[in-house]
Amino acid sequence: MNKVRTMEELPLSRFHFKMFAYASGSTFIDGYIIGIIAVALSAMQSQFDMSLTMMGLIGMATLAGMFAGGVIGGYLTDLIGRKKMFLIDMLIMAIVSILQFFINDPIQLVILRFILGVAIGADYPIAGALMAEFSPKKSRGSLLGGLNGLWYVGYAISYLVGFLLLSVGDTSWRWMLLSSAVPVILMLIARLNMPESPLWLASKGRQKEANAIVRKIFGDHVIMSNEPETKEKTTFLEMFRNGYGKWIFFVSAFWSLQVIPTFGIGTYIPEILAQFGFANGTREYLGSAVINIVYLVGLLPALYLIEKFGRRPTLIVPFLVSAITLFVLGATSGLNTSFVFILVLFIIYGTFNTAMGAHDWIYPNELFPTHIRGTAMGFITGVTRIASAIGTFFFPFILENYGLAATLYICGALFFIGFLVSLFMAPETKNMSLTQTSSINKSGNKGQDSFASKKYIN
Known part of the structure; x- marks a missing residue:
């Protein structure tokens, strides 16, 4: 049986x-x-x-x-x-x-x-x-x-x-x-x-x-579940009540802080490489192609690490590494740096940035209960699309008026703020049921690991 x-x-x-x-x-x-x-x-x-x-x-x-x-x-x-x-x-x-x-x-x-x-x-x-x-x-x-x-x-x-x-x-x-x-x-x-x-x-x-x-x-x-769903009424404002407003802020904040630099750099990467001095021939386009491929390839190890080490470290570390990488790129933008060195830095940035991006779908779908899961994800998606538009619109203006170094420093600073937000707010939801992940706000973040490691984990 x-x-x-x-x-x-x-x-x-x-x-x-x-x-x-x-x-x-x-x-x-x-x-x-x-x-x-x-x-x-x-x-x-x-x-x-x-x-x-x-x-x-x-x-x-x-x-x-x-x-x-x-x-x-x-x-x-x-x-x-x-x-x-x-x-x-x-x-x-x-x-x-x-x-x-x-x-x-x-x-x-x-x-x-x-x-x-x-x-x-x-x-x-x-x-x-x-x-x-x-x-x-x-x-x-x-x-x-x-x-x-x-x-x-x-x-x-x-x-x-x-x-x-x-x-x-x-x-x-x-x-x-x-x-x-x-x-x-x-x-x-x-x-x-x-x-x-x-x-x-x-x-x-x-x-x-x-x-x-x-x-x-x-x-x-x-x-279906050992923790059956109870009948709940869906209301739009419910996602801001009962402690869920904290998660609306957290996910909207880290997702926006991830996509603003990402869309800006991703859209204008040929121009950025050209300002590094690689405008001769087709190297800026070669570099752009390699970097964008890494955005996809970098996702594969991230998905494994998310399940092995959890959501929290695989969000915090990539924010910090991406910030440091852009600070280094900003510091070397006025120097006669080799093409390979710049390309490697952008590949590191692209790889860790993609690991961040995976959490854009994980946290909003885990932190809210079934009756408002779509409502919360939809609202957060809307907020981040505005952030994407802002990043894409203002990036060329900042690049032209303040220069490449300042632009990369600003992008690095946004990632660093994302690191701080994640460090202080990101919960761990690894191996939890959806009922448990959407109840974290009621019990607080302390003791999550022990809560998740009880009989619910096989």
Whole structure:
């Protein structure tokens, strides 16, 4: 007779990887849609006489939409369900992606890109909540953190597709914008077969439906949880009550402090390398390519270390190392430094920065209970999209007016502040059930390790 186990006590299986594929579609599509507009804008210039302001509006529209989508979509995810919102979201993205092909005015594109941003912003809290609620507790950190890596895959593929479509001619930009409909429609079809979250159903008092889904997927020897969800009412302000406001501040702060320098440096890395004196030939582009590849490669060891050593050290140490690395780069910016030395420093920065980025998905999905998990993740996503926009907008201004050294020092200082925030606030949630991780604020951080190391850990 099989021993009865909870969903969180199960080993990784094919089903978990299938859920990862469903959820990672969110970050892949986000990276693709944000990346493809950069190539399309350059091709559009031949047909539309766009001012810098208009180009900026088109580029910023998606990020602005993500703020609205995160806040509204996260709340609706907790209110009406994960699967339903996942499908509605993809349907909107598919329709808007196709409509982009037919625009006749840049303003129309601004509106459509904003709507796309709303849909993408809504998809983030849905994906994170579903992945967290189906994950085994011993692999939840790596599964959630791994979602972040698919953003870079989508971003890189968008540039490749854009490059290949340039040969189409004057209308190439239309086909570039339309191309986002392909992964969106494929993901919509795939998600038709996915289950609803049993934990969400239980939080709405639908225990029988929840248990039926668990039995269908895992068998009769698996139960939903030893700590069953109680029926809870979802309200938007709940994420600021009962001690959860502290976690809203913590996650919003460290995530924003991570993405502001990341988006700024990542967007203008060729210019930065050029100011280091590597503007001859193609070395600045070679360096940019290597650095961006490391953003993805650096995620792999981070996912292993997150499960081995825990969330807290793998957030604190990368913030500190990234800060020190940028301080060193700032100090050497006026010197005749070798290309290899500068490249190595940027690779160190990229590797540890990616380890930080994995926590952007882990903490917000672990620190809040099921009935407000999507609401909190959506709100935090919206806050960080504003931070991303600020970093991207002001970075070239600071670089031009204050110089490379000052710019790198400012970025390093932001990472150091992130180090301090994490040092004093980051909890440890390794090997805890979701019920335990979302209850840390009630018992405080002291004694977490002993709490998690009792009978709940196998």
